[in-house]
Amino acid sequence: MMPRFFPIVLAFLCCGCDFFPVPLSDEEVAAMFGDGSNDALTDVAVDHAAAYPSQEPGTRPPVLTGFLPLTEEQLQEGRLQLFDGVSTFGWDSVNNSQAAKLTVKKLRAGGQPILVSVMREKMEETTNSFHWLPECEFDSIAECLSTSKNADAGRTSVSTTPSFITQQNPGDMTITTKPFSGFTAIQAKPLNMRPLGENDWKAATEPAKSVWTDGVLELTGGSGMVESVAEYGDFVLQLEYKTDGPVNSGVFFRCIPGETMNGYECQIFNNPPADDYRKYIGTDTGGIFRRCVGRNVGPKDGQWNFLTVAVGGPRVATWVNGIQVVDWTDTRAENENPRNGLRLKPGTIQLQGHDPATKILFRNIRIVESVSPGTPH
Numbered sequence: 001m002m003p004r005f006f007p008i009v010l011a012f013l014c015c016g017c018d019f020f021p022v023p024l025s026d027e028e029v030a031a032m033f034g035d036g037s038n039d040a041l042t043d044v045a046v047d048h049a050a051a052y053p054s055q056e057p058g059t060r061p062p063v064l065t066g067f068l069p070l071t072e073e074q075l076q077e078g079r080l081q082l083f084d085g086v087s088t089f090g091w092d093s094v095n096n097s098q099a100a101k102l103t104v105k106k107l108r109a110g111g112q113p114i115l116v117s118v119m120r121e122k123m124e125e126t127t128n129s130f131h132w133l134p135e136c137e138f139d140s141i142a143e144c145l146s147t148s149k150n151a152d153a154g155r156t157s158v159s160t161t162p163s164f165i166t167q168q169n170p171g172d173m174t175i176t177t178k179p180f181s182g183f184t185a186i187q188a189k190p191l192n193m194r195p196l197g198e199n200d201w202k203a204a205t206e207p208a209k210s211v212w213t214d215g216v217l218e219l220t221g222g223s224g225m226v227e228s229v230a231e232y233g234d235f236v237l238q239l240e241y242k243t244d245g246p247v248n249s250g251v252f253f254r255c256i257p258g259e260t261m262n263g264y265e266c267q268i269f270n271n272p273p274a275d276d277y278r279k280y281i282g283t284d285t286g287g288i289f290r291r292c293v294g295r296n297v298g299p300k301d302g303q304w305n306f307l308t309v310a311v312g313g314p315r316v317a318t319w320v321n322g323i324q325v326v327d328w329t330d331t332r333a334e335n336e337n338p339r340n341g342l343r344l345k346p347g348t349i350q351l352q353g354h355d356p357a358t359k360i361l362f363r364n365i366r367i368v369e370s371v372s373p374g375t376p377h
Contacts, residue, residue: 051086236309240364
């Protein structure tokens with residue numbers, strides 16, 4: 001199975017999976033995962049409106065609940081959840097394979113959510129290979145569910161087995177386990193992140209104002225922006241932001257250098273007004289403004305929130321407080337101007353001062369560029 005975020009594209013390469021050593025019949029698949037009669041696994045109720053929000057204007061995404069939160073320490077480390085615990089958001093079958101079924105179940109006994117993959121065909125008994133594109137380095141941990149068949153009882157039991165993803169080469173991640181049916185947890189942490197401090201940014205354009213204090217950027221007023229000195233094409237950017245009220249801001253990327261916020265915008269707006277939903281899409285924090293509605297995971301004003309923006313080729317993924325909220329591909333024709341089409345050319349990053357009422361803090365801004373641009377496999 002392949003999670004459809006990019007550049008952190010994680011793929012189970014079906015030619016090298018070790019899910020089950022023998023084929024599963026349709027009866028076995030139904031008994032294990034189809035009708036919910038198995039004594040170990042049961043369905044997880046999914047709020048589809050929250051997990052897979054409508055992309056039509058006028059719709060306020062419900063707040064997603066029940067997801068697997070990260071701890072403050074994990075967020076500080078930059079970790080990301082690759083399985084949210086409530087949905088298959090960000091995942092898809094490789095080549096839309098009909099041989100695989102992906103769903104979310106939970107253990108009846110403990111209620112632990114599981115991202116379940118059922119292979120209906122025999123796979124070669126090789127190490128399960130995870131491929132990341134572009135070639136950013138990651139430190140990842142997964143916990144897998146191994147399966148065993150009780151011939152006497154005619155039932156399948158599951159047990160949690162910790163397993164570690166190890167990096168062989170830049171861009172390649174592998175995981176070695178016993179045959180397994182699913183994941184109970186998958187996390188990733190981008191490595192080699194470089195801090196972006198005061199010297200990496202130009203002063204804010206008026207009427208916005210920027211002040212750095214002990215590594216914290218305070219951006220007030222607007223409309224204006226703080227622009228990066230360097231240009232970036234494919235990258236993973238992480239930062240923390242804090243707003244004390246309903247503040248509209250954003251992280252612009254692949255901007256035309258020197259032009260005011262002429263780039264893609266990852267929105268920062270924890271509580272947009274109803275009128276914004278009527279006019280636009282992508283108005284919630286993590287959404288791509290005017291392009292893609294983001295899932296609402298409930299970031300709050302008055303506290304530090306964590307934002308990750310991952311960009312590779314035409315694909316963009318974002319995480320808010322470690323939970324993925326956007327998986328979007330820009331399918332427009334290429335154009336130098338990102339307002340008019342797909343911009344692949346590197347550009348600056350800009351932090352937005354939206355209006356005179358803007359007051360937002362940023363800290364721990366860091367970035368890692370891709371080793372080489374990539375496209376999804």
